[in-house]
Amino acid sequence: DQQVKQNSPSLSVQEGRISILNCDYTNSMFDYFLWYKKYPAEGPTFLISISSIKDKNEDGRFTVFLNKSAKHLSLHIVPSQPGDSAVYFCAARIYGQNFVFGPGTRLSVLP
């Protein structure tokens, strides 16, 4: 049973436009969420996080939105750049437990 889902395996966006990556979860006890970016043959790099007490967190071009009632979070990248092309993972955690990762979404930003 997959607790963290990223239903879009891939996404293509034009350079300069907004990229929206989605993540859904099933466990309402999750209280902390992370987004990672991963290039091929490299380890994931931490991007941004959000606690369940917030509904939005922003860091430069990256904004994460959390909708607890819908058990949904999204990562917005504005404006998208070719260097953003990578696989994006969301991860969720119950306090005191290990993170659960989604399967990832491959983002392609087209020039």
Added chain:
Amino acid sequence: SQTIHQWPATLVQPVGSPLSLECTVEGTSNPNLYWYRQAAGRGLQLLFYSIGIDQISSEVPQNLSASRPQDRQFILSSKKLLLSDSGFYLCAWSGYTGLDKETQYFGPGTRLLVL
């Protein structure tokens, strides 16, 4: 600052051969350490985690084992590799207290191909 190292970067091994992948962390004490595997086209699967020396928890039954002989050293091993052990292996650490506990930081990974 903290850094995490993994080696080797790439490994090609025959079926039935042993395996040893090493991970070390610098710049932090008493980290939680993790081994993940990413199979081709799939997400990150947690294999093992450790909260201290010789304290290892296994998340999934498998052909692999882990050891933590020193505070900042985490080793992934196998006595006999299977074809299904092929994948991209990632080591990660998280801080024990404070904000660092909230995030895991990953190493560069080891690509293992079992033939």
